[in-house]
Amino acid sequence: METYSPVMDTITFRYLISLAVSEKLEMRLMDVITAYLYGELDTDIYMKVPEGFRLPEAARNKPRGMFSVKLRRSLYGLKQSGRMWYNRLSKYLLKEGYTNDPICPCVFIKKSESGFAIVAVYVDDMNLIGTSEELQRTVNYLKREFEMKDLGKTKYCLGLQIEHNANGILVHQSTYTEKVLKRFGMDKAHPLSTPMVVRSLDIKKDPYRPKGDDEMVLGPEVPYLSAIGALLYLAQCTRPDISFSVNLLARYSSAPTWRHWTGIKHVLRYLRGTTDMGLFYSSESTNAQSIIGYADAGYLSDPHQGRSQTGYVFTCGGTAISWRSTKQTLVATSSNHSEILALHEASRECVWLRSVIHHIRSTCALPSTTDTPTILNEDNAACIAQITGGYIKGDRTKHISPKFFYTHELQKSQEIKVRQIRSSDNLADLFTKSLPKYTFQRLVHGIGLRQLCKQSSWSMQNQGEHSRVL
CATH class of the missing domain: 3.30.70 (Alpha-Beta Plaits)
Known part of the structure; x- marks a missing residue:
């Protein structure tokens, strides 16, 4: 069935x-x-005669349990x-x-x-x-x-709030964010400017390291899993700026410690100061319907298990429509290897996005935006050189599976074009590593996140002005 x-x-x-x-x-x-x-059933389903239902006169002398009712339409509760x-x-x-x-x-x-x-x-x-x-x-x-x-x-x-104005549309979840903050007792907490602290290179001092032998696992009285679920919903809908930090903290759901709970509260305090932040789709942007991709990898982002981080983001008219931050399932042997894996994941997403956009625009008889290759920005020169040349069985690359050079085939077919950019301009950095305040805020602005028009003590303290759609 x-x-x-x-x-x-x-x-x-x-x-x-x-x-x-x-x-x-x-x-x-x-x-x-x-x-x-309104649903029409495709199988025969019978149910007990409900209370209050009058049986036919010929059946009233018999027990109600002998009869059943055949459904003609679907009901709430059916699988x-x-x-x-x-x-x-x-x-x-x-x-x-x-x-x-x-x-x-x-x-x-x-x-x-x-x-x-x-x-x-x-x-x-x-x-x-x-x-x-x-x-x-x-x-x-x-x-x-x-x-x-x-x-x-x-x-x-x-669950998404959609604000229409003359310059575009802002999609945010301020009401949901306020409910989450109140639920976890952080609605009056002091706000922070980033969702996580900059991590230490010393793995023994990393606040996001796994549980140590001398640490206790949090009890059920601490709602760690509930907090992770609430933050994941935000990260997937309108808040790509917390994707990396939430992905990092979600790894320890089976054995969280007070250190990890402190990390959760750090994210909540960041949300406290950016409650009304959302994705702003501007009507004044150039190349409004062209998608541009950014891919990046954080080599050994998880040094405790030797795994790297994949991050990518696709913007449409300068605002993010698709993003991902996830730990790689393979152990990358070099930064070049991890970048190839990240570019492979971004390419797969790009193919699907192009298909969806082509279907919608062609059916609506709108000008096509997929006739030219989609730009996919990458900051690793060695990775770009290898993707351009295709799979070569050399001493340094023979261990990399040929399937991860799928991006090379897409370049040959003119579906994507991998372009090198400076690391400081790669918006996908937001999804692979913890960043200092200035860099973080610049990249957040780069993917189209803005705040609603309102004056708050926090925004006055940090920006010294009213925020329209900042």
Whole structure:
């Protein structure tokens, strides 16, 4: 029995917001009331006769336990309800001429002479993006079949707050961040300017080292796992600036110590000072729909296990839409080796991003941005030379698996172009290492993170001025 039901991922949603800003499109949010009850079952399911249900007159003299009820529609609580609802909605939209693709199965697009409409589905929430006339047709078509609430312009969706202004859209989670701070008793803590301390080169003094023999594991009274889960949600949605620190602290979830809990509180104190920070998609940026990638590796970022860190970020119009910070699963033998592994992961993400963007823009009849190679910035000269030349069985590279030279094939096919930049300009540094305050804030600004328009004692102390969208 199939129970899987796709939902829209946050990367696609961020790209659609960027598209709405650059093409000056409308955004509307619709909510289906009791969505799961519309699903049509593909298997026979029986349930006990519910209390209050009147049996046929011929059966009233027999025990109720002898009878069962066959379901004709899905109910809340069934494992396959989500899938049945998706199939029902998909069938209804495809019948009207909407198209979708397996690369992004929750994005339905219809193009007409008057414009186009994009329906982005997350269970029972539907974000409609497109031209005014076609959006109204889509709303009317959906209301014809389903009972829906029209929530107007998209301002709050999937826990994300969306602020519209004349210069673009700011996507943030200030309400959620404040709830997290209050939940862990950090809502009145003194704010900090970075999410983690600069790590010591001496592994015995590293505050992020594993539990020592003389240290105690935190008890269940310390909500370490809950804090990690709350911070991971922030890091994956709107706060790439805490990705590396949260990834580092999440490694010790099975045996956390007070040192690691102090690291959690350090991240929370940083959030305390940047509660209203989010991703700002500007309508004034040049090359608004061109994606640019940055890849980097932190060699021996985990010296205790001899593992390095992979980090990459892709920006669209100067603001991040996709990022990742993760520990490498292989032991890299050199910094060049670790950079090749990081570039391989970034290339895979780039191929998927290009596919999604090409599908959306071509179906909407918008000018293509994937006709030219996507720029992928890297700061390691030896790595770039090897990727350009392809796999060579030499003394220094024979141990590296040929599959990690996939980037070379993508360069040959003109899908990506690896370009060398200075280390100080590599935005992916944010995802591979702890950085001093000035460097950290410069890179945070570089990936499009800005703060809302408000005056706070913290911002006045640190910046000495009101912040519009700083």
